[in-house]
Amino acid sequence: KQEVTQIPAALSVPEGENLVLNCSFTDSAIYNLQWFRQDPGKGLTSLLLIQSSQREQTSGRLNASLDKSSGRSTLYIAASQPGDSATYLCAVDRGGYSTLTFGKGTMLLVSP
Amino acid sequence: DTGVSQNPRHKITKRGQNVTFRCDPISEHNRLYWYRQTLGQGPEFLTYFQNEAQLEKSRLLSDRFSAERPKGSFSTLEIQRTEQGDSAMYLCASSLIGQGAKTQYFGPGTRLLVL
Numbered sequence: 001k002q003e004v005t006q007i008p009a010a011l012s013v014p015e016g017e018n019l020v021l022n023c024s025f026t027d028s029a030i031y032n033l034q035w036f037r038q039d040p041g042k043g044l045t046s047l048l049l050i051q052s053s054q055r056e057q058t059s060g061r062l063n064a065s066l067d068k069s070s071g072r073s074t075l076y077i078a079a080s081q082p083g084d085s086a087t088y089l090c091a092v093d094r095g096g097y098s099t100l101t102f103g104k105g106t107m108l109l110v111s112p
Numbered sequence: 113d114t115g116v117s118q119n120p121r122h123k124i125t126k127r128g129q130n131v132t133f134r135c136d137p138i139s140e141h142n143r144l145y146w147y148r149q150t151l152g153q154g155p156e157f158l159t160y161f162q163n164e165a166q167l168e169k170s171r172l173l174s175d176r177f178s179a180e181r182p183k184g185s186f187s188t189l190e191i192q193r194t195e196q197g198d199s200a201m202y203l204c205a206s207s208l209i210g211q212g213a214k215t216q217y218f219g220p221g222t223r224l225l226v227l
Binding site for chain 1: 219
């Protein structure tokens, strides 16, 4: 059974810092990995999707990497802003037409 | 593209009552998923449809839960004889089968509270 772990569970940083969120998964036979953002009481917003054949994806200040063999992914946020405060969730897709297995998320607070 | 919509956004009910939630996926998306999220946890898969066919159901989906997607458009999730343990956020997502990556787009969720 696939298990996804996210570390740390919570993170508080001052505005402007660069930060890294970690995600690990137990079964390396994944099709892709997605990073989502969730604001309190809201749904999920997809940030980045990395296919299993890729090593990284970038969007603006966000960069996600994937090391399938070691079962790890990182989300790098550059020059953090208060608007980045949210819970960040990592999810893996075990098959091309299948469902997502999520971690519990990292709650990020960026203070002005 | 109006995004995935879900109704109602909030539902409070008494234990033992039946509730029904609706999800409207992004137009032309042929895959539709239901997830459940409790406080402090990531979403957990419940079931998914490809067009009108329900292709997979999680063991979390007890026989009190039923989902439909008539005509392959909107979907409904019904919970019969609700229990306090059913209190959660119910999330719907949709995606489009095709070449390349398959991003799932999520709706805002329906928050259920069972008293």
